[in-house]
Amino acid sequence: MVNYIWVGMTVIGVLFAIVNGTMDEVNKALFVSAKEAVTLSIGLMSILVFWLGLMKIAESAGLLEKLSFLFRPLMRWLFPDIPINHPAMGYILSNMMANTFGLGNAATPLGIKAMEQMKELNGGQAKVSRSMVTFLAINTSSITLIPTTVIAIRMNYNSSNPTDIVFPTIMATAISAVGAIMIDRYFYYRRKRNGRE
Amino acid sequence: MAWITTISVWLIPLLICTILLYGTFKKVPTYETFVEGGKEGITMAFSIIPFLVGMLVAISVFRASGALDYMIGFVKPVLALLHVPAEIVPLAIIRPISGTAALGMTSDLISVYGPDSFIGRLAATIQGSTDTTFYVLTVYFGAVGIKKMGDALKVGLLADLIGIIAAILVVSFVFGMQ
Numbered sequence: 001m002v003n004y005i006w007v008g009m010t011v012i013g014v015l016f017a018i019v020n021g022t023m024d025e026v027n028k029a030l031f032v033s034a035k036e037a038v039t040l041s042i043g044l045m046s047i048l049v050f051w052l053g054l055m056k057i058a059e060s061a062g063l064l065e066k067l068s069f070l071f072r073p074l075m076r077w078l079f080p081d082i083p084i085n086h087p088a089m090g091y092i093l094s095n096m097m098a099n100t101f102g103l104g105n106a107a108t109p110l111g112i113k114a115m116e117q118m119k120e121l122n123g124g125q126a127k128v129s130r131s132m133v134t135f136l137a138i139n140t141s142s143i144t145l146i147p148t149t150v151i152a153i154r155m156n157y158n159s160s161n162p163t164d165i166v167f168p169t170i171m172a173t174a175i176s177a178v179g180a181i182m183i184d185r186y187f188y189y190r191r192k193r194n195g196r197e
Numbered sequence: 198m199a200w201i202t203t204i205s206v207w208l209i210p211l212l213i214c215t216i217l218l219y220g221t222f223k224k225v226p227t228y229e230t231f232v233e234g235g236k237e238g239i240t241m242a243f244s245i246i247p248f249l250v251g252m253l254v255a256i257s258v259f260r261a262s263g264a265l266d267y268m269i270g271f272v273k274p275v276l277a278l279l280h281v282p283a284e285i286v287p288l289a290i291i292r293p294i295s296g297t298a299a300l301g302m303t304s305d306l307i308s309v310y311g312p313d314s315f316i317g318r319l320a321a322t323i324q325g326s327t328d329t330t331f332y333v334l335t336v337y338f339g340a341v342g343i344k345k346m347g348d349a350l351k352v353g354l355l356a357d358l359i360g361i362i363a364a365i366l367v368v369s370f371v372f373g374m375q
Contacts, residue, residue: 005291005298006255013258020263029261030254037249040304041242048238056234058216061223112340119341128338128347136337140293140330140353141360146209147325153304154321159312165321166205168367172326175367176360183355187348 040156047152055103064101068093078138078181081121081131088117092135100145111139134184141180144173201371245297252301256287260305281365284316288323293357296329319368327360 017026058064068090075089082088091114098107114135122129147169154162220227259265265287273283288306292299306320330353334346 005294006251009255009259013255013260013262013264016264016267017258017262022262025261026258029257033253033257034250036308037253037301038246040253041246041249044245045239045242048241049235050238052238052241053231053233053235054213054216056237057220057225057227057230059234060225060230061216061220063216063219108336111337115337115341119343126343128343128345128349132343133347133349133352136334136349137352137356139337140328140333141356142326142328144325146212147321149300150303150321150325153300153307154312154317156304157307157312157317159317161202161206162312163209164202164205165318165325165368166208167201168205168318168322168364168371169325171367172322172360172364175363176326176356179359179363180352180356183359184348184352187352191348 040153043156044149044152047148047155051102051146051148055101058101059103059106064094064097068097071096078134079131081129082118086117086121088114088121088131091117096138096143099139100143102144102146102148111135130188133187134181137180137184138177141176142173143177144169245300248297249301249304252298253305256301256305260309280369282316282319284310285319285323288320289361292323292327292361293330293354294332296332299324299329315368315372318372319364322364322368323361326364327357330354330357 013026017023071093072084072089075093076084079089079092082092091110095107095110095114098110115132118129118131118135119125121131146166150165150169151162154165217227220230256265269283269286272286276283276286284306288299288302291302303320303324307317310316310320312318312321330350334349334353338344338346338349
């Protein structure tokens, strides 16, 4: 899908420039933006290095596991189908913690492990289980504590206070997580009413 | 909303202190661990270069030709009634589909409208508070061999919509309307 959008934007842009007589601007934009993209990526490096380094310390110190422990009661409510001491629960928690701290690369393998365990709990069938939908609903609503990349971009464009969007981001992400959980429950009860679960 | 901004500014330095103190307390070789983890950041920054170049070029061609303004002009009157800036519509559409494409759009909006403008802050908040639903579902379901996604896609997309609405409300509330 992203292929079509990408080609679409470029081709429509060029066609539009023919009609609109803005070909000069398009030519200029081509080269300026390519250069800007490289500068931006290099600019992101500073924050990425610092944050991933710091998170490695948190990970090695067992801070993420410690936090996971605090969230166990919530997990019991969110995933009533999974026994609290089942390995699936551990993977789900570690995945969420990694996501919260912006460790996308660490989160993905943990999330896949969690999915494997949930599939096993579901009798190994290639079918979506209730817990899987809940897990992915929370995952796609993206609980974030520090939106590092966004801060880096704002820094790059000389924001007067690059971190002032941290709290709004946390609030927006919390609202969308609560919304995701509510929608997930609604769909679950609807499936149940229709005798599909 | 000065206190909200204060929390935002204090949060990161305090978090850094907590992690460093906890690491020291747990006898983690903090500096060596930091350096080791930091190397990952270099790889990551380099690996996003082609994504950003591709996306930023396409977006800026689309913008420079006048096509983007033309498109925005169509949705503007409707969205203005809801106090939603039409400029963020392309970002809202692409966010669930591709994370790097959305990152390109966010940086484009921030560079065009300024990081401290309403649109710039809104783009930053949307980028930070939502995720690439299609990607997440494809990766996780693909990895365990599940083809039918059931309600997961609907739930994920509705959650994105809530996230975007929440971002608009929170940013308007904290920083005031444009």
